[in-house]
Amino acid sequence: xxxxxxxxxxxxxxxxxxxxxxxxxxxxxxxxxxxxxxxxxxxxxxxxxxxxxxxxxxxxxxxxxxxxxxxxxxxxxxxxxxxxxxxxxxxxxxxxxxxxxxxxxxxxxxxxxxxxxxxxxxxxxxxxxxxxxxxxxxxxxxxxxxxxxxxxxxxxxxxxxxxxxxxxxxxxxxxxxxxxxxxxxxxxxxxxxxxxxxxxxxxxxxxxxxxxxxxxxxxxxxxxxxxxxxxxxxxxxxxxxxxxxxxxxxxxxxxxxxxxxxxxxxxxxxxxxxxxxxxxxxxxxxxxxxxxxxxxxxxxxxxxxxxxx
Amino acid sequence: xxxxxxxxxxxxxxxxxxxxxxxxxxxxxxxxxxxxxxxxxxxxxxxxxxxxxxxxxxxxxxxxxxxxxxxxxxxxxxxxxxxxxxxxxxxxxxxxxxxxxxxxxxxxxxxxxxxxxxxxxxxxxxxxxxxxxxxxxxxxxxxxxxxxxxxxxxxxxxxxxxxxxxxxxxxxxxxxxxxxxxxxxxxxxxxxxxxxxxxxxxxxxxxxxxxxxxxxxxxxxxxxxxxxxxxxxxxxxxxxxxxxxxxxxxxxxxxxxxxxxxxxxxxxxxxxxxxxxxxxxxxxxxxxxxxxxxxxxxxxxxxxxxxxxxxxxxxxxxxx
Numbered sequence: 193x194x195x196x197x198x199x200x201x202x203x204x205x206x207x208x209x210x211x212x213x214x215x216x217x218x219x220x221x222x223x224x225x226x227x228x229x230x231x232x233x234x235x236x237x238x239x240x241x242x243x244x245x246x247x248x249x250x251x252x253x254x255x256x257x258x259x260x261x262x263x264x265x266x267x268x269x270x271x272x273x274x275x276x277x278x279x280x281x282x283x284x285x286x287x288x289x290x291x292x293x294x295x296x297x298x299x300x301x302x303x304x305x306x307x308x309x310x311x312x313x314x315x316x317x318x319x320x321x322x323x324x325x326x327x328x329x330x331x332x333x334x335x336x337x338x339x340x341x342x343x344x345x346x347x348x349x350x351x352x353x354x355x356x357x358x359x360x361x362x363x364x365x366x367x368x369x370x371x372x373x374x375x376x377x378x379x380x381x382x383x384x385x386x387x388x389x390x391x392x393x394x395x396x397x398x399x400x401x402x403x404x405x406x407x408x409x410x411x412x413x414x415x416x417x418x419x420x421x422x423x424x425x426x427x428x429x430x431x432x433x434x435x436x437x438x439x440x441x442x443x444x445x446x447x448x449x450x451x452x453x454x455x456x457x458x459x460x461x462x463x464x465x466x467x468x469x470x471x472x473x474x475x476x477x478x479x480x481x482x483x484x485x486x487x488x489x490x491x492x493x494x495x496x497x498x499x500x501x
Numbered sequence: 502x503x504x505x506x507x508x509x510x511x512x513x514x515x516x517x518x519x520x521x522x523x524x525x526x527x528x529x530x531x532x533x534x535x536x537x538x539x540x541x542x543x544x545x546x547x548x549x550x551x552x553x554x555x556x557x558x559x560x561x562x563x564x565x566x567x568x569x570x571x572x573x574x575x576x577x578x579x580x581x582x583x584x585x586x587x588x589x590x591x592x593x594x595x596x597x598x599x600x601x602x603x604x605x606x607x608x609x610x611x612x613x614x615x616x617x618x619x620x621x622x623x624x625x626x627x628x629x630x631x632x633x634x635x636x637x638x639x640x641x642x643x644x645x646x647x648x649x650x651x652x653x654x655x656x657x658x659x660x661x662x663x664x665x666x667x668x669x670x671x672x673x674x675x676x677x678x679x680x681x682x683x684x685x686x687x688x689x690x691x692x693x694x695x696x697x698x699x700x701x702x703x704x705x706x707x708x709x710x711x712x713x714x715x716x717x718x719x720x721x722x723x724x725x726x727x728x729x730x731x732x733x734x735x736x737x738x739x740x741x742x743x744x745x746x747x748x749x750x751x752x753x754x755x756x757x758x759x760x761x762x763x764x765x766x767x768x769x770x771x772x773x774x775x776x777x778x779x780x781x782x783x784x785x786x787x788x789x790x791x792x793x794x795x796x797x798x799x800x801x802x803x804x805x806x807x808x809x810x811x812x813x814x815x816x817x818x819x820x821x
Contacts (some may be wrong), residue, residue, distance in 0.1 A: 215665060334763075336758060338758060439668075443761070
């Protein structure tokens with residue numbers, strides 16, 4: 193087990209380098225100049241532009257810039273923003289807790305409601321419950337998240353007045369509730385569908401017949417035998433979804449005015465702050481890599497036949 | 502692919518002889534020496550699935566709308582009469598008229614914009630799916646069949662792309678382009694999306710490449726190209742087709758999401774996502790400006806996802 197984890201951690205290094213390099217190239221090679229953008233519509237002073245570019249190392253070849261960046265990163269230095277000269281790390285540590293809170297609420301919602309709906313539908317395959325759940329998940333996947341978000345804001349916020357239309361205080365769980373549900377909606381649909389398919393497949397398995405024949409109570413059969421064996425694809429999905437929920441919340445955060453990672457990224461894109469974009473993605477990649485390692489370790493918990501030597 | 506059309510054609514012929522339930526067809530059986538393939542079975546299953554029939558009908562209608570928007574409306578989607586039509590309410594009884602869905606804040610006919618927006622959405626969805634299936638499929642096939650160096654290279658590459666959230670990567674790429682045409686958006690989405698198909702294809706090829714018929718073909722002296730395209734590909738294609746059909750809908754969502762964020766199609770292009778973004782300025786008093794583009798978008802995505810579901814059920818024997 194320990195050796196397996198160590199090997200996996202080592203394998204993460206090339207992926208980490210590859211992903212940061214890819215995003216670094218994407219941000220830097222593509223056209224658009226953040227230094228010139230400091231002047232807005234006014235013509236920039238070439239000498240000053242050159243000076244800033246030199247100070248920031250932006251005149252170096254790209255591979256040197258990347259090495260500098262990675263060198264700093266290993267010491268916990270994410271670089272500084274071009275406009276304002278603030279440490280990128282400050283902006284990230286400000287935004288991440290907010291996104292983390294929102295994402296973990298959305299994730300819990302996905303997990304509990306998604307698996308429950310999936311189990312109900314899978315057990316009653318072809319019946320009314322199943323058809324309702326299937327139709328619901330199809331609708332949720334088809335209606336884009338920005339439409340759902342806008343409608344929820346309009347309906348619950350403006351018409352009914354149950355929630356504040358935008359989040360005023362990102363520490364307040366009740367204000368984050370509706371944005372979290374909106375954010376977790378699509379994932380919920382996928383979790384429900386995956387659980388349903390998996391349960392429906394395993395329901396016919398021999399061990400299920402054995403469990404019923406042994407006279408085990410129905411609830412125990414479902415939770416201990418059926419669900420445990422059906423969870424592997426669901427756990428895989430939930431694991432990779434952590435990163436998506438943290439970084440992909442651009443839309444939800446925009447609609448409900450949550451000042452999280454998505455918001456930070458959107459601002460950074462508009463201002464062409466390469467260091468912020470690369471920094472945020474770097475943290476997201478780390479989250480993704482750790483989540484996928486945990487998922488792989490969970491496989492062995494769910495299915496004892498899987499062993500990591 | 503010619504195999505697919507051939508088998509579907511024979512399936513149709515058989516069905517016309519025995520138009521009843523599939524049970525009859527199985528009882529009478531196909532002519533000896535003409536084995537029923539997976540595709541044959543799948544097609545039989547598909548036609549009896551109401552989800553497939555509905556989604557296929559919707560998709561055909563949408564394709565016609567996308568190809569010939571002029572058949573459905575004469576109103577100009579790009580210019581409007583702001584003085585007379587400013588945010589005009591929908592006249593739901595005026596079927597297929599310019600004011601059917603009302604007017605937006607520039608006085609443009611929403612019905613006309615919804616109709617003309619179909620082309621870009623569907624073009625992006627279909628285009629990205631084709632690009633991704635060709636490129637991802639080829640990479641996956643190479644990785645799965647040859648193994649070794651190519652496998653490590655392509656697998657690590659897919660790992661790298663998987664680490665970047667899709668929407669976020671697309672935002673970064675598209676932000677750099679000032680002139681975002683349909684082709685640019687297509688290219689950006691395909692650039693970030695090919696890895697999913699590559700993984701699926703790799704897995705499918707690995708499971709088929711040790712099959713007896715592949716060994717037999719090699720023993721008979723078939724070349725690598727023949728083995729890959731005539732023996733392995735047709736048998737590894739099913740999961741790829743399933744993933745491709747379902748992801749088509751998600752690419753349409755991605756395009757509209759990017760347009761909503763102002764990072765999708767450029768200014769001149771009509772996009773449902775862009776119209777939805779415009780509508781958000783005052784949805785409280787003018788919900789119709791949001792409702793129709795959003796509804797059209799949702800129906801389109803629903804059609805493709807339903808189609809994907811039906812195809813998956815037909816191609817996956819475990820779900821029968």
